[in-house]
Amino acid sequence: MDSNNTVTRTKRFNIFFRTQHILMFLSVTALVITAIPLWCLRYPHSRALTGIIDFFGGLEAIRTWHHMAGWILTFAFAYHLLYVFVHPEGRRDFLLMMPRRKDFQDLYHNILYFIGKRNEPPQFGRFSYFEKFDYWGAFWGCIIMVGTGLIMLYPSKANSLLSAGLGSTIFAVALEAHYHEAILATLALFIWHMFNVHVRPEKFPGSLVWFHGNITEKERHKEHPLEDEEIDKYKTFKEQ
């Protein structure tokens, strides 16, 4: 807040990035909900769990919704890749997302801070190490989920690309990976990401940066004090 009691805001995420995020959280939420009855399919011999499938309208209906949500996620991921390749801010942010030695130093520093061995938390650049963890978790998660999802959606095509016999093994592995990665992603999202952006005392009840893309200068100064310095370094790197 400046001397005139007005809050100075700065743009953290542009419309393209926010669109990707919105598409992603809508699709992932739908995927998680529709995955519940699909998970029940692992126990086809349980009448109670099969009843949940029936409650959701039957397997075909659930699959249709799940596939639609999956296509939206696929689109969001493709959109993100295009954004990274085409848009200058996309390229910049992608490079700034790359893990560095400082991230590990920040993690170590932060743990010392948590346990009271340091008085101040580490100073982060544009993306803190835990935001990078979120990003790369989602990035590789998308690759696994979209890849395995496509194998399961088009088993005969997948089979034709592979030798006979191996195709069904690939399908079974894809199914298993899809199932476990879904659980990992869901738990990480609903525990870690929700904590960091909603439950964390400084953030409660939640930041709207995902919606309008802005943060205050105060927040920026507090959470990303080294952002300008980092961006300058990126510019220097780019000019070289």
Added chain:
Amino acid sequence: MKRLVFFAMVLIFCVSAFTLYAQNQKEPQKKTAPSGVCPPFYLKDEAGNIIDPVNNVNADKPYSPKQTCGAKGCHDYNKITEGFHFTQGKGEKPTPDMEKRYLWVSTPGDYGGTWCSPAPLYRGLAPKKNTDPRKIDMTSFDYIAATCGYCHPGGGPLEYDREGNRYDEHMKKQGMKSGEENNLDGDYFKARWSDTGIIEADCLLCHMPEYNFKDRNKQIDNLTFKWAATAGSGLGKVEGSIKESKPVRVTYDISKFDDKGMISPHMVKEPRNTTCLHCHSKPGWKKRGASFSPRTDVHIRAGLRCVDCHPAGNRAQDKRIQGKEVHQIGKGDDPSGHVRDDLDNTMLDCKYCHTNGYLGASIAKHDGLPPHHLEKIACQTCHIPWRYAKAAQVQVSDVFNPAPKISPPPKRIWTFYDTDMNYWNHYGELNMFTKEDQTTNPFRPVLIRYKGKIYPANRVHSAWPGLMEDGKSGLNQPLMKDIFMMWQMHNENPSKYSELSRIVDDSGDGVPEVNKPEEIDAVINSVRQYLTDTKYDLTGKKVVWILNDKLYSSGNKWEKLPKHDYEASPYASVYKYSHDVAPAKAALGSKGCSDCHSKNSHFFFAQVLEYPFGDDGKPITVKQADLLGYKEVPSGRNPWTYWTGVFFKYLTIVVLFGLVVHMILDALRYYRKRS
């Protein structure tokens, strides 16, 4: 010099020309006689002499298929009769399971094996050597006369004894007497081979579409065995009966012979469906509720023939049965069929035709179906979702069946229940109906897991009195006729074996069943008493009663018998369903995944029979999924899948542990700082 060059060039030309000529010369082809259609031929008698009724040569002799079709330069009779249709298990060892279970079994086939009955009691082939005539049930001679010969095409055990001797010749050579005890030899005891002759493999039985089974089987009833082929072919009329001591006379139909006395009958290479079904239809009905009709089977509706999928000879694809004279017919793999198990799956399976379009088969796509379905579930499971005619799901052999038209009478010790556990007078229906008259009784098949795949099957349940023998594994069966006679005597005079009166109907279906301790004791005590009364030596033997896999030594004392998961009983058959296939549009899954994956689906949640009678006489059932052993998704067994699961599980644990610790430390620091 010029001349030298000229000669050199001529020489080079000649050598080159000769070399080219030599290269183009192939091995001269061996001349083979044109084959495929038999030319007109003479009938021959057993001695190989021509039968020419036109010129009245040997016209009083029955013809011999062996000498006629197997004549030099024609067909290899010995090779042909190695086929399992002829041997019926003769010469084969029983499977290890059979050896452990059945004390009365000496081969895996119909001859000497578990017969064609779904469960005991049935007539057992007597051992070759015997010491007690009281224990001889069915000899090789009886095997023919007890109607087995109706379907058996001859050759094998209908021609040679267990030591390879031709019955009639051996009998004469050894001086054995027709109808006498003949050293209690299981092949000759009270046999009349020297009068009846033997039944050679009857080629025309399969290869003549107009073959008259009725006339052939009449010869079996009359014990005029060696005349059977002549009567069945219609080439001659046979009159007389060995059984009734009436002289036997053959009169050939001259109209079927040409001027030279040769015949050229209507013969086909590949038997027609009606020929196969003449033998396979009735047992198929009892065992599987099979109809083999255009109404129920998409393949028959499409005009396919049995031999299209069950080829033999040169048309067989499988090297194990391929060859001109090899009469091994391509077969599948039935859990309870053990004749020539080494030839299992020599037929053309579903995949063969439905992946390459053989004989116009539609190409199976199964779009969207996860591949493990095709790996773990047999085609039949989805494509035979329903059966349309009753099958015998339960055969009990411990009570008397008084229903009408059951013949011959000893079959009254068999009581059948259909797949809905309703009493079924199967033999009464067989007496009245043909397969065209089968009553419509749709039912969903029970599913079993067999050799790693799920199949639809009839898992037969059984209850029967048996005999335990000291120091021997497995069980023996009392003679079928003894149990029948015991009941017969009790029915005529209820004071005889009076305990049998305790057996009553508890289930309310009007049919008595053995299920309560006092009823079990009644069966055991009565059988023991009858056998003792009739001088059946019970030394070292104990009468027991068996219900599926429970062996009762008394009404309150029982032990479990080992069995395979797919079996209901170690002493009852399991018949896979492979015929009466529904069109793809009626298959499981045609209405979507919920055909199976819904809380009311038959595939997982049907209640299937576990024991036919509980304490209240009503059936005890089990959930289909439990019978199939479902505990987790089947794909978990693949090692790749297993290790993928392990990797992700540990990844999840490690990542979440780190994240949760980070969050807790973060929150604790925040609150500590504030305080």
